Amino acid sequence: MNKFSKLKSIPSYLSLQNIDTDMIIPKQFLKTIKRTGLGKSLFYEMRYDENGKLLEDFILNKEPYKNSKILIAGKNFGCGSSREHAPWALSDFGIKCVISSSFADIFYNNCFKNGILPIKINEQIILELSEYSKRKEEIGIDLEKQEISFGNKISKFELDSFKKKCLIEGLDDIDLSMKKINQIDNFERVLTSEKPWILRNE
Amino acid sequence: MPKTLYDKIWENHLVHEQEDGTSLIYVDRHLVHEVTSPQAFEGLRLQKRKVRRPELTLAVPDHNVPTTDRSKGINDKESKIQVDTLRQNCKEFGVELFDVNDKRQGIVHIIGPEQGFTQPGTVIVCGDSHTATHGAFGSLAFGIGTSEVEHVLATQTLIQKKSKNLRINVNGKLPIGVTAKDVILKIIGTIGTAGGTGYVIEFAGEVIKNLTMEERMTVCNMTIEAGARAGLIAPDEKTFEYLKGKAMSPKGDYWDKAVIFWRSLYSDQECKFDKEINIEGEKIEPLVTWGTSPQDVSPVTGIVPDPNNEKNEDRKMAMKRSLEYMGLKANTKISEIKIDKIFIGSCTNGRIEDLRLAASLLKGKKIARNVSAMVVPGSGLVKAQAEKEGLHKIFVEAGFEWREPGCSMCLGMNPDQLKPKERCASTSNRNFEGRQGRGGRTHLVSPGMAIAAAINGHLSDVREIQ
Numbered sequence A: 001m002n003k004f005s006k007l008k009s010i011p012s013y014l015s016l017q018n019i020d021t022d023m024i025i026p027k028q029f030l031k032t033i034k035r036t037g038l039g040k041s042l043f044y045e046m047r048y049d050e051n052g053k054l055l056e057d058f059i060l061n062k063e064p065y066k067n068s069k070i071l072i073a074g075k076n077f078g079c080g081s082s083r084e085h086a087p088w089a090l091s092d093f094g095i096k097c098v099i100s101s102s103f104a105d106i107f108y109n110n111c112f113k114n115g116i117l118p119i120k121i122n123e124q125i126i127l128e129l130s131e132y133s134k135r136k137e138e139i140g141i142d143l144e145k146q147e148i149s150f151g152n153k154i155s156k157f158e159l160d161s162f163k164k165k166c167l168i169e170g171l172d173d174i175d176l177s178m179k180k181i182n183q184i185d186n187f188e189r190v191l192t193s194e195k196p197w198i199l200r201n202e
Numbered sequence B: 001m002p003k004t005l006y007d008k009i010w011e012n013h014l015v016h017e018q019e020d021g022t023s024l025i026y027v028d029r030h031l032v033h034e035v036t037s038p039q040a041f042e043g044l045r046l047q048k049r050k051v052r053r054p055e056l057t058l059a060v061p062d063h064n065v066p067t068t069d070r071s072k073g074i075n076d077k078e079s080k081i082q083v084d085t086l087r088q089n090c091k092e093f094g095v096e097l098f099d100v101n102d103k104r105q106g107i108v109h110i111i112g113p114e115q116g117f118t119q120p121g122t123v124i125v126c127g128d129s130h131t132a133t134h135g136a137f138g139s140l141a142f143g144i145g146t147s148e149v150e151h152v153l154a155t156q157t158l159i160q161k162k163s164k165n166l167r168i169n170v171n172g173k174l175p176i177g178v179t180a181k182d183v184i185l186k187i188i189g190t191i192g193t194a195g196g197t198g199y200v201i202e203f204a205g206e207v208i209k210n211l212t213m214e215e216r217m218t219v220c221n222m223t224i225e226a227g228a229r230a231g232l233i234a235p236d237e238k239t240f241e242y243l244k245g246k247a248m249s250p251k252g253d254y255w256d257k258a259v260i261f262w263r264s265l266y267s268d269q270e271c272k273f274d275k276e277i278n279i280e281g282e283k284i285e286p287l288v289t290w291g292t293s294p295q296d297v298s299p300v301t302g303i304v305p306d307p308n309n310e311k312n313e314d315r316k317m318a319m320k321r322s323l324e325y326m327g328l329k330a331n332t333k334i335s336e337i338k339i340d341k342i343f344i345g346s347c348t349n350g351r352i353e354d355l356r357l358a359a360s361l362l363k364g365k366k367i368a369r370n371v372s373a374m375v376v377p378g379s380g381l382v383k384a385q386a387e388k389e390g391l392h393k394i395f396v397e398a399g400f401e402w403r404e405p406g407c408s409m410c411l412g413m414n415p416d417q418l419k420p421k422e423r424c425a426s427t428s429n430r431n432f433e434g435r436q437g438r439g440g441r442t443h444l445v446s447p448g449m450a451i452a453a454a455i456n457g458h459l460s461d462v463r464e465i466q
Helices: A027-031 A085-093 A105-112 A123-134 A161-169 A173-178 A181-194 B005-012 B038-046 B077-093 B108-115 B129-137 B146-155 B180-191 B206-210 B213-226 B237-243 B252-262 B313-326 B352-362 B380-388 B391-398 B447-456
Strands: A006-009 A012-014 A070-073 A097-100 A117-120 A139-142 A147-150 A153-156 B014-017 B023-026 B029-032 B057-059 B123-126 B140-143 B157-160 B164-171 B199-204 B230-232 B275-280 B287-289 B297-299 B341-344 B372-375 B400-402 B423-426 B441-444
Touching: A012 A123, A027 A085, A027 B077, A070 A123, A085 A105, A097 A123, A105 A117, A105 A161, A123 A147, A173 B146, A173 B157, A181 B014, A181 B023, B005 B014, B005 B140, B005 B199, B005 B230, B029 B108, B029 B146, B038 B077, B038 B146, B057 B077, B057 B108, B108 B123, B108 B129, B108 B213, B108 B380, B123 B129, B123 B146, B129 B140, B129 B213, B129 B230, B140 B230, B146 B157, B164 B180, B164 B206, B180 B213, B180 B275, B180 B287, B180 B297, B199 B206, B199 B213, B213 B230, B213 B237, B213 B352, B237 B252, B341 B352, B341 B447, B352 B380, B352 B391, B352 B447, B372 B391, B380 B391, B391 B400, B423 B447
Parallel strands: A012 A070, A070 A097, A097 A117, B029 B057, B029 B123, B123 B140, B164 B199, B164 B275, B199 B230, B341 B372, B341 B423, B372 B400, B423 B441
Antiparallel strands: A006 A139, A139 A147, A147 A153, B014 B023, B023 B157, B287 B297, B287 B441
């Protein structure tokens, strides 16, 4: 996984609440057996009309937002389906950081597996940051310091220390867990004697 | 120290815990379908990893499968590739598969319980948010992303942090015509789609105790629509009765041992929940959704709400957008909303009891001229049982289409989709924009309410056709 450290970009702002993963990447694009190539279909029904023509009005279709690395959105972003295609599509489009006042649980976890930093921050700051999007001014993210910088202001954000470490070092979860293989073996030994029906070895 | 049911299951599955609370938990049961697994198997292949415990994983194609005649295979090229890929992956990694033409094939969350693969006190995961369904058995069941699917396949564990405890008590009794679907819609309407974020919900109270296992599955199924990590219900005699004799349930001595353990699965009397919510069963009415979020609920006797009465600006904007998408005007009577399509099925309401209830209301009647309607049984076994009871005849004679099992129009990955502006009374779980087809308009309802809409051609009160 790519390592995450610092980021600077003019953010895109979608004020809509409850943006669900069906909106982020609709069902017809879930038929892929790959992780790549979904960026062009991100927010498909908002970005294209019924005939597949680009809707010039939609923020991600406009300059300079086409190149945004940061997306600011209304609360409860990423609700609904567990599809990891949602962070895959965001990442493939170039989004590396999503800022909202709240996220749906599964989407939030999926981001970290794909080198995307989801930042939870209060609605007042969201409003301030949205002005930077409207004025087409850059904001900055420093993951190490857990800071968002905008103008001459700095806002701290909270983050789980383990998730932060994984993002900064680009760690692979499976590698980490494989190192605990002895503990998993031990757990299964106990399971075999205490709850033998679980392992289906009857 | 007194513990909640969730605390007990969590502690039972801790393989390792770091100082910051990040934990490695054991996964007892893993369900896999064709949409969220190909990249996970590919990841294993690239890293030359094996599936650690193939016998704890069960796979089934459900999202992409056609619900019409399948004897000639799948027409859609991409769908076919995905289903073929699942077949190859299962073969290569030694995972059991219920293939498209297996009579046990069906929606992943219907077949788990049906086979006894789902068991109390277990941790069950699947790359699908409606995994919450299995919580009805007192298991900790939740949806995961594809990277986590790969993690489970490789290690039979998951990295997790513990959620908080929320208990929702549904007290008293339900009025006639009010079902499990209305209970969960009421809960989502009350706490909102982010109301459960950060929590595992335990559903309790007299109403929940009195629900059948299948009704409990309907409630737990939509826990994810309230934003919670999982929803669960303490197992009881009904749970054990349901599981007894199922193909994958424990047998002989193991059964007796399992039941002894299962009886220890409840929240201790003195335990403390981080949050507790009470809902009065008597006050729940048959509900429908009017908007594009499952929290947008209204009693069938009510009206479409007016965004101008909403004080929060963002919420007002969201409501306006919903009403525009849904083609509805504020203050319209719910019962005046005309319907084009009826969909009965999905992991929420595609089980035999749902079909029995729907058929009992439909018997001897016809669907309205302006609607087309379909029933998609949740699994091959549900379909076979319904046909044995003659339910399919009632549906077909009334004008419904009787289909093959799968996810179907709940998400429209197969050809079962709404056309733009088509309006559907659907027993599924999500009314998001475009969910059932681009521009399609979804009203979430119970199976009984779907029948009422089918007969009258507009959203209607199920109590008036009973």
